[in-house]
Amino acid sequence: MKNxxxxxxxxxxxALLFPLYNQFRSAPVNSLTLAKPADxxxxxxxxxxxxxxxxxxxxEGALPFYAALPVIGKLIKGDIQDGLKAINYxxxxxxxxxxxxxxxxxxxxxxxxxxxxxxxxxxLALHWEARLSAGEKATLLxxxxxxxxxxxxxAGIAPQFQNEPxxxxxxxxxxxxRKVALGSKxxxxxxxxxxxxxxxxxxxxxxxGGTDQAQYSTGVGQKLGxxxxxxxxxxxxxxxxxxxxxxPTLEAQADGPVNNPGEMASNWQETIPKLQPDxxxxxxxxxxxxxxxxxxTITEAIAMxxxxxxxxxRFDRFLRGQADAITADERHGYELFKQYGCxxxxxxxxxxxxxxxxxxxxxDYFADRGKPTPADDGRFSVTKNEGxxxxxxxxxxxxxxxxxxxxxxxxxxxxxxxxxxxxxxQLGESISAADNASIVAxxxxxTGVYDGKPLGK
Ligand code: HEC
Ligand code: HEC
Ligand code: HEC
Numbered sequence: 001m002k003n004x005x006x007x008x009x010x011x012x013x014x015a016l017l018f019p020l021y022n023q024f025r026s027a028p029v030n031s032l033t034l035a036k037p038a039d040x041x042x043x044x045x046x047x048x049x050x051x052x053x054x055x056x057x058x059x060e061g062a063l064p065f066y067a068a069l070p071v072i073g074k075l076i077k078g079d080i081q082d083g084l085k086a087i088n089y090x091x092x093x094x095x096x097x098x099x100x101x102x103x104x105x106x107x108x109x110x111x112x113x114x115x116x117x118x119x120x121x122x123x124l125a126l127h128w129e130a131r132l133s134a135g136e137k138a139t140l141l142x143x144x145x146x147x148x149x150x151x152x153x154x155a156g157i158a159p160q161f162q163n164e165p166x167x168x169x170x171x172x173x174x175x176x177x178r179k180v181a182l183g184s185k186x187x188x189x190x191x192x193x194x195x196x197x198x199x200x201x202x203x204x205x206x207x208x209g210g211t212d213q214a215q216y217s218t219g220v221g222q223k224l225g226x227x228x229x230x231x232x233x234x235x236x237x238x239x240x241x242x243x244x245x246x247x248p249t250l251e252a253q254a255d256g257p258v259n260n261p262g263e264m265a266s267n268w269q270e271t272i273p274k275l276q277p278d279x280x281x282x283x284x285x286x287x288x289x290x291x292x293x294x295x296x297t298i299t300e301a302i303a304m305x306x307x308x309x310x311x312x313x314r315f316d317r318f319l320r321g322q323a324d325a326i327t328a329d330e331r332h333g334y335e336l337f338k339q340y341g342c343x344x345x346x347x348x349x350x351x352x353x354x355x356x357x358x359x360x361x362x363x364d365y366f367a368d369r370g371k372p373t374p375a376d377d378g379r380f381s382v383t384k385n386e387g388x389x390x391x392x393x394x395x396x397x398x399x400x401x402x403x404x405x406x407x408x409x410x411x412x413x414x415x416x417x418x419x420x421x422x423x424x425x426q427l428g429e430s431i432s433a434a435d436n437a438s439i440v441a442x443x444x445x446x447t448g449v450y451d452g453k454p455l456g457k
């Protein structure tokens with residue numbers, strides 16, 4: 001009995017000792033506290049993040065002496081590893097103190113700060129000083145809102161929606177109309193493929209939401225591909241191209257399919273001589289590009305056309321202040337979309353397209369689905385970094401109601417099922433049937449208008 005009491009007393013003392021030790025540690029010094037951005041609100045936010053979050057979200061946290069103990073040490077290092085994987089403030093904010101913070105970083109930080117889930121409870125038990133005070137929370141949220149309003153609020157947004165993680169598409173971009181017109185012709189030109197059977201539009205049909213509505217695309221010679229074709233609509237706002245981000249721009253992307261043996265199976269030496277004899281096209285092309293046909297000029301024209309493919313939707317009218325542009329249920333679906341945390345990845349004008357995220361953040365999607373394919377590697381196939389395996393560029397949800405089948409593996413055309421899968425594999429949540437229906441209703445408000453015509457009709 002005496003031993004038990006002694007043990008309890010020792011435990012109680014230890015439970016006090018660690019936090020007391022932490023109380024008197026000197027103020028943390030790390031890249032966030034040293035960064036000193038010019039903007040005073042930003043500087044305040046960095047100081048808070050540096051003091052309270054850097055232990056797990058930078059590589060610079062000073063480990064306490066008890067990190068050397070067996071069990072607790074392992075827990076601490078696990079937390080740091082998971083925290084860094086989730087968000088790294090050192091390589092993002094601290095590395096660019098005066099650059100705009102990314103929309104993904106802002107929405108994720110906003111969610112954690114307002115929910116009070118960060119720092120995690122076990123850490124708070126040992127670091128009494130690390131809890132965010134009400135004032136600090138308010139400062140962080142003010143900073144996030146200021147950053148959004150300054151860098152991401154689209155022109156024409158209603159004032160009450162300036163701080164929404166989702167922003168409206170512009171109605172149009174200023175582009176050279178002659179290049180757009182040429183690009184449109186080339187996008188629809190089957191001479192870009194080896195046997196003149198496929199154009200870009202064969203797999204990115206504008207009447208089918210900019211996709212082929214097939215699980216996998218079929219290339220020249222009926223060759224079946226191994227990955228779902230994403231939409232070309234609104235691709236002006238994609239940060240990188242392809243599911244694995246292997247092309248940095250639309251121009252670089254357009255070179256890919258022409259040369260891909262599984263798609264158009266051709267090359268520019270082969271296609272340019274096929275275009276040359278077309279007197280009308282060639283004259284129009286040379287008038288805009290005096291240097292004539294080349295990989296550079298053709299891909300630029302196609303990219304300009306793709307930048308013109310904007311599809312403003314009902315939801316954008318709502319964000320611009322037309323309250324009745326969406327129904328009460330659709331609006332409820334949007335609120336749920338934010339509450340569940342969908343907007344942490346599906347953010348900005350595209351509701352996606354800005355970050356690589358693992359498919360299977362909270363459960364093992366690939367173990368459940370089976371039949372691994374090379375396409376499942378995702379970003380890993382570019383970086384060869386094990387941490388990037390199964391990470392994919394987050395797809396845009398614009399026009400998602402008509403861009404089925406879904407996911408890189410095109411595994412289902414049922415939007416409800418995808419929403420349920422997202423709950424399970426990305427959020428660790430089981431989404432009720434009623435919530436699911438409202439979210440799907442919201443997703444339908446993203447089906448837009450192109451060239452004066454509603455898509456999918
Ligand atoms: C003890 C370590 C620790 C501290 C301190 C900590 N975090 Fe975290 N943080 C984590 C872990 C672990 C995760 C991953 C949790 C998960 O994936 O569910 C995480 C995840 C996050 C995420 C990403 C959430 C997402 O949806 O991916 C954000 C944002 C975040 N933390 C912000 C903060 C902020 C802000 C602070 C300071 C106020 C903070 N954290 C302090 C451990 C920590
Ligand atoms: C045989 C079908 C096929 C043809 C033809 C084709 N594509 Fe694609 N396209 C795809 C597939 C499949 C992907 C996804 C591949 C991946 O991510 O690995 C894709 C990806 C893209 C993307 C990236 C979108 C994003 O959000 O990442 C763009 C842009 C694009 N294609 C434009 C074009 C253009 C321009 C052409 C013509 C020069 C073209 N495609 C021809 C099937 C095709
Ligand atoms: C952690 C980031 C993350 C969260 C949170 C998340 N998603 Fe996704 N979402 C992704 C990624 C990544 C994909 C593509 C995965 C793939 O195909 O391999 C995706 C795909 C989708 C698709 C299919 C789009 C298409 O064209 O194939 C839909 C629809 C979707 N998500 C809706 C949602 C909804 C609704 C929620 C909230 C309930 C949600 N997502 C939460 C990252 C996320």
